[in-house]
Amino acid sequence: MSSIRIEHLSKYFGRSKGIDDADLHIQQGEFFTLLGPSGCGKTTLLRTLAGFYRQEEGHIYFDDRLMDDEPVYNRDTGMVFQNYAIFPHLSVFENVAYGLKARKVKKPELERRVMEALELVELGAYRDRQPSEMSGGQQQRIALARAIVIHPGLLLMDEPLSNLDAKLRLKMRAEIRALQQKLSITTVYVTHDQEEALAVSDRIAVLSGGRIQQIGRPHEIYLNPANRIVADFIGTSNFLPVRVAGYDEASCKAALELGGQRFTVRLDKPYEGEAIVSIRPEHIRLDPQPEDGQAVLGGTVSGLTFLGEKVEYIVDTGAVGKVQVHAYQTAYDSLHRPGQAVSLSLDLACAVIFDGQGREAVK
Numbered sequence: 001m002s003s004i005r006i007e008h009l010s011k012y013f014g015r016s017k018g019i020d021d022a023d024l025h026i027q028q029g030e031f032f033t034l035l036g037p038s039g040c041g042k043t044t045l046l047r048t049l050a051g052f053y054r055q056e057e058g059h060i061y062f063d064d065r066l067m068d069d070e071p072v073y074n075r076d077t078g079m080v081f082q083n084y085a086i087f088p089h090l091s092v093f094e095n096v097a098y099g100l101k102a103r104k105v106k107k108p109e110l111e112r113r114v115m116e117a118l119e120l121v122e123l124g125a126y127r128d129r130q131p132s133e134m135s136g137g138q139q140q141r142i143a144l145a146r147a148i149v150i151h152p153g154l155l156l157m158d159e160p161l162s163n164l165d166a167k168l169r170l171k172m173r174a175e176i177r178a179l180q181q182k183l184s185i186t187t188v189y190v191t192h193d194q195e196e197a198l199a200v201s202d203r204i205a206v207l208s209g210g211r212i213q214q215i216g217r218p219h220e221i222y223l224n225p226a227n228r229i230v231a232d233f234i235g236t237s238n239f240l241p242v243r244v245a246g247y248d249e250a251s252c253k254a255a256l257e258l259g260g261q262r263f264t265v266r267l268d269k270p271y272e273g274e275a276i277v278s279i280r281p282e283h284i285r286l287d288p289q290p291e292d293g294q295a296v297l298g299g300t301v302s303g304l305t306f307l308g309e310k311v312e313y314i315v316d317t318g319a320v321g322k323v324q325v326h327a328y329q330t331a332y333d334s335l336h337r338p339g340q341a342v343s344l345s346l347d348l349a350c351a352v353i354f355d356g357q358g359r360e361a362v363k
């Protein structure tokens with residue numbers, strides 16, 4: 001299994017950059033996800049790794065081998081695509097055998113390896129079926145078996161679950177992760193689905209506009225987004241305009257002015273001036289008994305959505321605009337109604353503070 005090193009890689013389409021100066025190191029056996037909105041460059045980076053595109057700048061190494069000018073067939077990668085790309089006129093067995101035949105693997109070994117791959121994805125009993133007789137989830141498993149049967153050093157997957165319904169996606173993502181761990185195969189996985197990325201990945205790179213915004217483990221990216229773009233894309237956040245004043249170097253503390261009140265916060269970096277507090281809806285409580293370090297704001301309920309396990313409220317605070325609040329285990333009879341005055345308790349210890357442009361976190 002390979003490790004991957006990407007150094008200052010840029011890929012242009014005409015004058016625009018599909019990937020802009022990407023730098024990253026993927027460890028052997030790691031499940032690494034490229035995550036970001038449509039058009040951010042995920043597929044471009046994956047296709048460049050596979051050798052379908054040649055980057056204009058930078059280098060790609062698999063282990064210590066420079067891959068820049070290696071053709072696709074020399075890169076030892078297995079690929080799974082969004083549309084599966086399985087051959088409709090070939091049986092399940094023949095689909096999976098395809099890559100081995102192309103490599104001129106002899107019949108007894110070919111037979112053994114195809115069946116091993118089919119057993120791994122639990123399709124051993126379906127070897128003679130035609131793909132058209134298989135469900136979407138089964139077709140995706142054929143594609144997976146076809147990618148792993150060649151024992152690639154690197155498995156590349158581009159939105160492999162996006163054609164499946166919601167329930168099957170959950171099942172298949174757990175299966176893919178389990179299989180990846182069983183084979184401990186270095187995997188680069190592309191998705192725009194942040195929940196999927198959080199669920200399956202060892203580490204995630206969040207991309208936007210062709211640039212890597214942050215690389216980290218799922219909880220690091222969720223709890224400590226590096227900038228506003230990441231906080232906005234991963235989960236739901238409220239972005240509240242505030243001022244930071246009176247930073248004290250000795251204690252690393254400063255005063256946060258929020259909604260006409262002042263709160264003391266500890267910063268990770270010296271900072272004063274306009275700032276943005278990023279706070280998740282689950283870190284705001286309605287009708288609270290505030291605890292130490294929590295900010296209290298008044299507001300009026302302007303909307304609510306009942307979602308069974310939780311209620312999503314929109315509360316208009318006036319002072320810092322509209323705020324989204326998630327309330328759990330709410331009895332239906334005690335829901336707050338639109339127009340009702342409420343007070344909000346903000347757990348500032350869980351909040352992230354960005355500079356005024358949202359470029360970097362200062363707490």
Ligand code: ATP
Binds near residue numbers: 192
């Ligand atoms: P999606 O989730 O929609 O597939 P993505 O994150 O995979 O999006 P890419 O397909 O990598 O995004 O595209 C990145 C940027 O490069 C986009 O602005 C896209 O329009 C552009 N781009 C991609 N492929 C080409 C191409 N062959 N020619 C010109 N521009 C391209």
